[in-house]
Amino acid sequence: MATTMSVSVTINGAEYTADVEPRMLLVHFLRDELGLTGTHIGCDTTHCGACTILLNGTPIKSCTMFAVQADGQTLTTVEGLMSNGGLNPIQEAFKEEHGLQCGYCTPGMMLTGVALLESSPEPSEAEIRIAISGNLCRCTGYQNIVHAIQSAARAMAGIDPSVDGGAGGGNGASEGGEE
Amino acid sequence: MSTSQDLGGLGCSVKRKEDARFIRGQGRYVDDVKLPNMVYLELVRSPFAHARIGSIDTSGALEIPGVLAVITGEDLAEANLSWMPTLSHDQQMVLATGKVLFQGQEVAAVVGETRFAAADGAAAVRIDYEELPVLLDPHKALDTSAPILREDREEKTNHIFHWESGDRESTDRIFEEADVTIEQDMLYQRCHPAPIECCACVADWDATNEKMTIWMTSQAPHAHRTIFALVAGLPEHKIRIISPDVGGGFGNKVPVYPGYVCSAVASLTLGRPVKWTEDRTGNLSSTGFARDYHMRAELAATKEGKIRGLRVKTLADHGAFNAAAQPSKFPAGLYNICTGSYDLENAFVEVDGVYTNKAPGGIAYRCSFRVTEAAYLIERAVDVLADEIGMDAVELRRKNFIQPDQFPYETSLGWSYDSGDYEAALDKALEMVGYDDLLREQEEKRARGEIMGIGISSFTEIVGAGPGKTFDILGLEMFDSCEVRIHPTGKVLARIGAQTQGQGHETTFAQILAEELGIPVDDITVEHGDTDTAPYGLGTYASRSTPVAGAATAIAARKIREKARKIAAHVMEVAEEDVEWKEYEFRVKGAPDRSISMGDIAFAAYTNTPEGVEAGLEAVNYYDPPNLTFPFGTYICVVDIDKGTGEWKVRRFVAVDDCGTVINPMIVEGQIHGGLTEGFAISSMQLIDFDENGSMIGSNFMEYLLPTAVETPTWETDRTVTPSPHHPIGAKGVGESPCVGSPAAFVNAVVDALSPYGVRHIDMPITSDKVWKALRDAGVSE
Numbered sequence: 036m037a038t039t040m041s042v043s044v045t046i047n048g049a050e051y052t053a054d055v056e057p058r059m060l061l062v063h064f065l066r067d068e069l070g071l072t073g074t075h076i077g078c079d080t081t082h083c084g085a086c087t088i089l090l091n092g093t094p095i096k097s098c099t100m101f102a103v104q105a106d107g108q109t110l111t112t113v114e115g116l117m118s119n120g121g122l123n124p125i126q127e128a129f130k131e132e133h134g135l136q137c138g139y140c141t142p143g144m145m146l147t148g149v150a151l152l153e154s155s156p157e158p159s160e161a162e163i164r165i166a167i168s169g170n171l172c173r174c175t176g177y178q179n180i181v182h183a184i185q186s187a188a189r190a191m192a193g194i195d196p197s198v199d200g201g202a203g204g205g206n207g208a209s210e211g212g213e214e
Numbered sequence: 215m216s217t218s219q220d221l222g223g224l225g226c227s228v229k230r231k232e233d234a235r236f237i238r239g240q241g242r243y244v245d246d247v248k249l250p251n252m253v254y255l256e257l258v259r260s261p262f263a264h265a266r267i268g269s270i271d272t273s274g275a276l277e278i279p280g281v282l283a284v285i286t287g288e289d290l291a292e293a294n295l296s297w298m299p300t301l302s303h304d305q306q307m308v309l310a311t312g313k314v315l316f317q318g319q320e321v322a323a324v325v326g327e328t329r330f331a332a333a334d335g336a337a338a339v340r341i342d343y344e345e346l347p348v349l350l351d352p353h354k355a356l357d358t359s360a361p362i363l364r365e366d367r368e369e370k371t372n373h374i375f376h377w378e379s380g381d382r383e384s385t386d387r388i389f390e391e392a393d394v395t396i397e398q399d400m401l402y403q404r405c406h407p408a409p410i411e412c413c414a415c416v417a418d419w420d421a422t423n424e425k426m427t428i429w430m431t432s433q434a435p436h437a438h439r440t441i442f443a444l445v446a447g448l449p450e451h452k453i454r455i456i457s458p459d460v461g462g463g464f465g466n467k468v469p470v471y472p473g474y475v476c477s478a479v480a481s482l483t484l485g486r487p488v489k490w491t492e493d494r495t496g497n498l499s500s501t502g503f504a505r506d507y508h509m510r511a512e513l514a515a516t517k518e519g520k521i522r523g524l525r526v527k528t529l530a531d532h533g534a535f536n537a538a539a540q541p542s543k544f545p546a547g548l549y550n551i552c553t554g555s556y557d558l559e560n561a562f563v564e565v566d567g568v569y570t571n572k573a574p575g576g577i578a579y580r581c582s583f584r585v586t587e588a589a590y591l592i593e594r595a596v597d598v599l600a601d602e603i604g605m606d607a608v609e610l611r612r613k614n615f616i617q618p619d620q621f622p623y624e625t626s627l628g629w630s631y632d633s634g635d636y637e638a639a640l641d642k643a644l645e646m647v648g649y650d651d652l653l654r655e656q657e658e659k660r661a662r663g664e665i666m667g668i669g670i671s672s673f674t675e676i677v678g679a680g681p682g683k684t685f686d687i688l689g690l691e692m693f694d695s696c697e698v699r700i701h702p703t704g705k706v707l708a709r710i711g712a713q714t715q716g717q718g719h720e721t722t723f724a725q726i727l728a729e730e731l732g733i734p735v736d737d738i739t740v741e742h743g744d745t746d747t748a749p750y751g752l753g754t755y756a757s758r759s760t761p762v763a764g765a766a767t768a769i770a771a772r773k774i775r776e777k778a779r780k781i782a783a784h785v786m787e788v789a790e791e792d793v794e795w796k797e798y799e800f801r802v803k804g805a806p807d808r809s810i811s812m813g814d815i816a817f818a819a820y821t822n823t824p825e826g827v828e829a830g831l832e833a834v835n836y837y838d839p840p841n842l843t844f845p846f847g848t849y850i851c852v853v854d855i856d857k858g859t860g861e862w863k864v865r866r867f868v869a870v871d872d873c874g875t876v877i878n879p880m881i882v883e884g885q886i887h888g889g890l891t892e893g894f895a896i897s898s899m900q901l902i903d904f905d906e907n908g909s910m911i912g913s914n915f916m917e918y919l920l921p922t923a924v925e926t927p928t929w930e931t932d933r934t935v936t937p938s939p940h941h942p943i944g945a946k947g948v949g950e951s952p953c954v955g956s957p958a959a960f961v962n963a964v965v966d967a968l969s970p971y972g973v974r975h976i977d978m979p980i981t982s983d984k985v986w987k988a989l990r991d992a993g994v995s996e
Contacts, residue, residue: 056330063329072246073239075461077410078494082915085410085461113239126237130229133884137716138236139243139411139461168922171915173410173462174716175884176891177923 042106046071047115055102062086064102065112073113073142077171084170087143088112094143094150096169113142116149124190125149125183131196134183136174144170148184157188215809216798221728222735224943227880230721231740232714241459244414247429249487252416253282255477256332257496258322258339260314263571263908264349264361267313267321268342275324275338280331282484284339285323285476287311297366298445298475301468301687302545304374304536305366306574308472313346315363315534316573317908318499323476325488348571348908352508352531355568363534363569374536374567379550380627385562388523392514398598401977402587404506404531404572405900406912407579408920409715411461412497417477418487425452426481430474432457433467433713434753437687439745441470444688446478457743463715464892465577468539468755469502499913502539503572503902504579506531507587511552511595519605521614524553524561526591530576532567538576540583541679541687541752547583548676550627554592555636555674555846556614560626571908580892580953582677582756582842589673593958597670597965598974607962608644611672612637622939629676631844632938632946635872639934640672643848643870646932652852660970665855665989667862667967673955675845677947678761682838687752691838694762695749696770698727699832702820704813706731706738708770711751711836712763713743717885717949719759722877723767726943730771732798732812749834757845757947760877761938766837768942773833778815781831784824785810843938843946847871849890849955851963857995860986862964864894864927869956872934874946882948883931889952890929895921896953897960899979968992 039054046069053068065071065088076098077085086098089111116123125145128134135141144167151158151166158166163184164177172180190196222228235241272284287309290296297305310321322339326332347361354360355372362370389395416429426448432438435455443450460467473490480488492501507528514523530546532538540547546565553561567576578584596614600607615636616623623631652668659666682691695711710723724738731738742748751763775795782800783790792803800815802808819831852866869886876882899919903911912918937944957978964980965973971992976984989995 058330066246067248067329070248071239072243073241075243075411076245076491077412077461078915080494080914080916083410083494083920117238122237129237130233133230133880135233135236135716136718136884136888137409137411137462138232138241138459139409139716141236141241142239145237164923164926168924171410171920171922173408173464173892173920174888176887176889176929177926178887178929179884181923 040103042103044105045109047111057101057103059102060098061100061102061105062097065097071112071114075139075142082171084143084147085140087146087170089146089150092150092153094147111146113145116145123149125187128183128187128190128196132179132183132186134175134180140170140172144172144180148187151184152188152191156192216732218729221732221798222725223729224725224875224877226725226878228721228725228735228878230718231724232718232720243411243459243461244416244429244431245491247416249416249418252487252489253325253327253484254329254332255480255488255490256324256336257320257473258324258336259496259500260310260317260319260321262314262343262345263317264346265314265343266346267310268344270322271340274340275335278331278334278338280327281324281335282327283325283480284335285309285479290479295446295475295479298470300535300537302536302538302540306535306537308475312365316571317910318496318573320472320500323480325480325484350570350572350904350908352529352568352570355570363571372569374532374569375545376564376566377545378564380562381560382562385523385525385560388560389512389514389525392522393517394515394603395512396595396598396602397510397512398595398975399510400591400594400975402505402507402509402590403978404503404902405579405896406498406503406902406918407464407466408498408918409462409464409466412492412494413467413471413473413501414491415474415477416487416489417481419481419485421485425454426478427454427456428474428478429456429458431460431467433463433715433755435713435743435745436711436750437690437752438470440690441688442478455745457713460715465504465539465579465755466502467715468577468753469537471501494915495913498918499910500573502537502575502577503533504575504577505587506576509587509591511591513595513599515599517603519603519610519613521556522559524558526552526563528565530565530567531570531572532576533570533572533574535574536567536576537574540578541685541692542583543684549584549588551585551629551676552588552592553625553627554589555616555672557616557620558626563627572904578756580889581950582679585676586954586957589954590958593671593673594961597962601969601974607670608649611640611670630841631674632841632940633936634674634844634846635934635936636672636846639846639870639872640848642932642934643850643868646930647850647852647866647868665857665967667853667963669851669959669961669963669966670848671955671959671962672848673846675951675954676842677757677845677950678839678843679756679758680762680839681841690752692752693836693838694751694758694766695834695836696763696767697749697834698770698774700774700816702817704733704737704816706733708738708767709741709748710763710767711749712759713754715754717754717759718881722881723764725877726764726767727771730768731774757950760945761843761941761947762837762839764945765839765942766835769837770833770835773835774831777831778812780824780827781815781818782810785818785822840940843874843941845871845873845946845948845951847951847955849959851959853963853967855967855985857989860982860989860995862980862985866930867927868930869952870932870934871948871951872936873948873951874935874937874941875944876935877945885949886931886952887929889950890956891921891926892953893956894927894960897957897978897980899981901979
């Protein structure tokens with residue numbers, strides 16, 4: 036298995052070229068070769084979405100793609116969400132709405148959220164839930180993740196994101212009635 | 215003068231400190247650790263559930279470029295490391311010798327320069343197996359025809375233990391006299407916590423300093439350090455366990471697993487750092503499963519619905535080794551909390567544990583040891599009784615609740631409940647959900663042939679192990695700890711013995727200190743998870759962090775206040791008894807304008823100490839709780855069922871929890887959302903099953919289903935607050951209540967929906983096809 040292939044990709048705006056084994060998974064290339072460890076591995080079978088990154092703007096599971104398949108393409112990982120030293124609104128929103136606990140699914144969740152808001156700036160709750168259904172979370176029960184994405188949508192639209200926040204806790208009561 | 219709100223003290227929804235790194239992708243999980251010269255370890259697992267091992271040929275593996283070593287059970291046996299103790303007085307094979315006892319069991323370990331080399335090497339190890347008869351049904355484990363699984367044990371039986379609690383004779387008498395009795399068999403199925411991060415470690419032997427550092431997905435790093443010292447014979451001060459960010463635990467990361475031990479051995483042998491990262495199939499097929507409790511519940515009651523007695527008989531399937539991660543002195547843990555929220559005359563519980571050819575465990579998945587099983591059993595049984603006597607499930611519960619003036623309440627099985635007001639939580643939940651309207655709606659729907667159900671669960675939890683006299687890990691009493699140090703400029707570094715897998719301790723423990731010290735939460739750093747720096751603790755599971763380490767934190771802060779008072783008196787030039795702690799600062803009694811903040815006292819502690827007082831401002835506390843804490847609540851679930859498909863949908867789910875004093879409402883609510891979602895998952899989809907050969911069904915996320923955002927209901931939460939009288943800040947712990955209390959609410963709702971068709975019970979997970987079959991059998995669906 037000594038044969039290697041050359042791969043050149045643009046990740047978070049920077050160019051990377053490397054010789055890798057053809058069987059190297061994209062997620063291992065990102066994590067082990069480039070040290071971009073914000074992209075995680077949870078299941079090996081494309082179900083959990085911890086390895087979600089954006090490939091030319093579209094969320095993909097980087098555990099189910101070979102590094103060499105990404106040759107010539109443009110990738111975004113969680114490390115590329117910030118711009119000019121500032122957080123992306125989705126990052127702010129996940130913190131503000133308590134949309135994360137252990138943090139392991141969070142990078143993939145945020146990238147899926149970013150892609151959703153790119154294509155649908157005002158998604159309904161149902162739309163959000165369908166969009167993130169390829170990203171599993173064991174800690175949050177998704178409710179505050181949905182709130183975070185809604186809040187980020189408001190922020191991106193220039194609306195005060197705190198207007199209809201969900202995770203204040205406050206005096207305790209929350210979430211009235213049906214969806 | 216500050217307020218709790220200014221400081222970020224108790225009751226404030228302070229945003230989490232840890233999120234800064236997680237939202238940037240800068241969390242540091244074990245698999246993110248990359249050391250110079252590091253090599254990789256891969257395990258070779260058994261394809262068979264029960265087989266004798268013939269020869270193991272490692273030559274092919276060793277010929278693969280980059281393969282450095284192959285370790286077998288025989289190699290470990292030479293170092294006396296082929297077996298390791300479990301946390302339940304049993305032992306477990308590290309790498310199999312003689313025979314394998316479950317599919318997925320670890321048989322050899324291959325170390326390679328790269329992940330590829332290690333994986334190629336593992337695929338090239340040739341093992342001859344002779345298949346043996348497989349024992350899967352725990353009910354057949356004690357048959358004379360059953361194969362004896364454990365050749366290492368003196369007793370030639372598959373029986374592990376018999377344990378009983380309560381008074382059998384008087385309970386039997388109650389049943390003989392009772393107006394009404396019910397009996398219900400129920401299975402709490404085998405399931406798996408499946409945190410999204412699998413287990414992993416990096417073992418790094420430093421030969422020069424003779425020190426072993428292990429980065430490890432550990433919920434109990436100090437206990438694991440001591441276990442490594444005892445098992446491997448390394449001096450404990452030369453072992454450092456670092457449990458960095460952990461991607462979810464839920465009990466799965468409490469035990470020590472063979473991959474950790476093999477990595478440490480490999481690093482010692484090769485003198486290089488060794489990384490082992492489990493894949494998902496390895497995680498689901500070999501690490502701690504949960505439940506597999508085959509339960510029979512019986513209740514005795516008067517015809518008016520006063521519950522008099524409870525009788526429970528249980529068969530516990532522990533798999534190949536009793537690797538239940540539970541530190542109580544009782545083989546079934548806290549299972550005898552199964553009298554729940556009810557004041558009954560007497561109870562008797564017996565449990566028999568057996569071995570089968572399945573993965574070892576019986577770990578506490580998002581609960582204290584066997585409490586989910588207990589809560590499910592009693593809350594399900596009460597509904598069966600309600601059905602039997604034709605009484606509303608709410609009224610039956612209300613009639614039997616332990617009353618507020620009965621606390622502290624001694625249960626017939628020996629627990630002393632600290633505090634509770636069960637009816638208040640029930641009433642709040644009923645009001646939130648609009649129970650009376652729902653009953654009317656249900657009646658109308660039933661008249662139209664539509665199927666709707668309402669399920670109630672009024673559970674009582676038991677969390678916060680210790681006390682040390684009844685709980686220990688290998689003799690280590692289950693205290694927990696906190697060490698607090700205030701720097702001269704009034705900033706705080708605290709280290710706790712507990713660990714975190716997402717609970718937010720870096721924030722909530724800082725809030726406890728903010729409240730106790732009058733120092734803003736932003737000026738406090740909380741560290742954990744590194745055994746070289748944190749004080750000894752027994753780990754985070756069983757909702758014990760807040761009840762035990764949280765208490766230690768409050769008390770350590772109060773010790774600091776004692777010393778600070780002396781310094782305050784000295785600085786303000788008054789007698790110590792004239793100084794009082796009020797509104798987060800020291801004040802001179804009767805002189806409201808004379809005060810000094812903790813920050814100023816900190817500076818004085820290093821620059822201007824009174825005579826006879828040591829410099830510095832720090833304290834440590836090791837807290838052994840006098841009792842456990844008993845959170846409670848009422849959950850109400852409303853479901854609608856599709857007659858054609860059997861699909862059940864949660865229309866509403868109302869959760870009223872009482873976890874005593876709330877430190878951070880935002881985090882508490884987040885914990886409840888997560889726990890309810892796991893309870894929903896267990897009720898509806900999570901199942902580890904086996905085919906007739908003992909091959910696992912459920913060893914990947916294609917077969918082992920976890921709920922996505924689409925299936926997961928929207929949770930409506932609220933609370934009542936009944937502080938624990940024995941906890942320094944009155945907190946009880948909350949992480950597990952929703953997972954403990956909710957399964958019965960889901961099942962009760964579905965069974966209630968189907969009760970007009972004669973259905974009295976359906977075992978979890980309640981899949982659509984089970985419901986559809988029940989409806990078909992009743993002639994409703996075709």
